[in-house]
């Protein structure tokens with residue numbers, strides 16, 4: 055019997071993080087039936103007097119939100135990182151001027167720590183409490199894209215910030231504390247683990263092949279088409295070959311861009327349109343407000359842009375079979391490596407099959 059990616063257990067390699075995922079496609083031989091029942095939707099009010107993100111309301115920290123009308127950004131009242139954390143620790147400081155650090159090498163290797171300065175902000179996508187990205191107009195999503203761009207520029211310009219992580223945690227299942235549409239920004243003086251790996255992998259690919267990893271990958275996914283989920287004039291969303299989460303997607307600009315700052319007008323508008331379509335399809339998959347963690351990976355904001363660096367967005371949704379049944383990363387996945395049953399190819403097909411019009415606005 056000849057090995058095939060659709061029938062036999064195998065491992066796939068993620069060239070961005072250099073991790074492997076175990077794929078067990080033989081466990082999913084039953085056909086996809088789709089979901090036919092409409093869920094009971096508990097509609098939320100456009101304004102909730104109890105919500106700490108709604109316009110005009112008081113936040114838990116005591117400050118009051120202005121009567122904002124589009125996007126609103128504020129410093130997180132319970133920030134995980136602080137700009138004025140005292141410097142110290144026994145490991146070398148990150149960046150261009152490492153200091154030696156205290157203690158002998160053996161102690162440092164066993165009990166290594168370093169202070170970390172940073173900034174945390176919250177970004178409300180809309181004054182409307184009842185909306186989500188897929189239910190917002192493309193113009194309003196475009197304002198969110200512009201705000202992300204402006205925040206990356208402004209926070210990235212601070213002398214002690216090297217990395218700006220913009221993300222959205224959506225849904226109680228993902229730990230979002232409030233249904234009001236919002237995201238977060240955590241910016242740090244070091245480059246965190248996952249972006250760091252991706253930067254190195256992209257730079258080494260560029261050295262080895264003389265071209266950009268994600269330019270090459272995006273081009274060949276567009277030729278193959280089997281993992282494409284949404285394609286617009288300037289953007290591509292695919293279920294990556296190495297996806298870990300059942301309906302994970304990777305969103306790429308077709309042109310080589312290191313950050314949101316390099317996008318032109320059309321590319322920005324087009325990103326908003328792609329985000330609307332992708333998140334609408336996600337909602338339609340299980341007729342639910344699809345939970346996910348989404349984040350934008352961009353070039354470090356200090357020093358030269360690393361060789362071959364190509365910005366992108368990751369969507370990591372936890373759902374597996376329905377609005378209630380999620381994938382758990384436990385057992386073998388905690389101890390060995392991640393595993394999935396449904397292949398990224400069939401996940402992409404399912405996302406393509408559902409409507410691009412939101413189920414709540416269909417007649």
Ligand code: H2U
Pocket residue numbers: 106112113114115116129130131132133176223229230231232238
């Ligand atoms: P999550 O829904 O992803 O938890 O994000 C909400 C953030 O809002 C969270 O980081 C902050 C929390 O610290 N927050 C405030 O800054 N002010 C408040 O009044 C409540 C919550």
Ligand code: ZN
Pocket residue numbers: 101102105106107108109182183234
């Ligand atoms: Zn609200």
